[in-house]
Amino acid sequence: MIKLNFKKLNGLVPAITQDHKTNEVLMLGFMNEEAWQKTLETGKVYYFSRSRNKLWLKGETSNNFQIVKEIFVDCDNDTLLIKIEQLGKAACHKGYKSCFYRKLKENKIKIISKKIFNPNKLYGKK
Numbered sequence: 552m553i554k555l556n557f558k559k560l561n562g563l564v565p566a567i568t569q570d571h572k573t574n575e576v577l578m579l580g581f582m583n584e585e586a587w588q589k590t591l592e593t594g595k596v597y598y599f600s601r602s603r604n605k606l607w608l609k610g611e612t613s614n615n616f617q618i619v620k621e622i623f624v625d626c627d628n629d630t631l632l633i634k635i636e637q638l639g640k641a642a643c644h645k646g647y648k649s650c651f652y653r654k655l656k657e658n659k660i661k662i663i664s665k666k667i668f669n670p671n672k673l674y675g676k677k
Contacts, residue, residue, distance in 0.1 A: 556629040557584055563599060564629050568642065571620040571634035577642035578650040580609075582631065594619050596633060613673055615639030641667040644674070 555564055563581040570577055580598035582590065585606055589597040596609045596617040610616030616638040623632040643650040645666075652664035 553624055553628060555584075555587060555624070555631075556627065559629050563601075564631060566596070566598065566631040566633055568596065568617060569632060569634050571636055575649055576651055577617075577635070577637060577648070590619060590633075596635060609642075610638065613639060613641070613644070613668075615641050617642070644670060646670045646673075 557564060560581070562583050564587070566580050566582045568577045568580065569575065580596075581601060582597070583599040583606070586597040586599045589595075589606070589608075596619060598607055598609060599605070600607050608616075617633075617635040618638060619633060620636055621634040623634075624630075625632075637648075641648050643652065645652070646668045647664050647666055649664065652662060653660045654663045655661075
């Protein structure tokens with residue numbers, strides 16, 4: 552089994568999530584060793600929330616679970632690319648399919664995707 556290097560980012564590794572059919576990048580999250588082990592054990596993607604300082608299963612609130620199809624590890628063993636099947640239609644907690652729903656054009660940010668759900672209704676107002 553591969554040994555990931557969790558030392559560089561204080562116990563975390565970046566995990567890029569990509570749709571396994573379209574190759575669209577859906578999000579970037581972080582995993583600690585527990586999230587990595589839970590992902591391997593369950594086939595569902597777990598992350599470590601830096602803002603909440605806790606482990607979380609993607610989809611535990613939204614039902615937008617991510618099912619692992621393939622996992623790639625970079626040459627330094629410190630970054631993951633996880634190809635997933637996105638259950639539900641959105642990976643982004645802001646209501647979009649991808650967290651990369653904005654594009655910089657002529658020094659301005661433009662929204663390039665349509666919202667799939669209203670996050671205030673799903674998560675409550677923040």
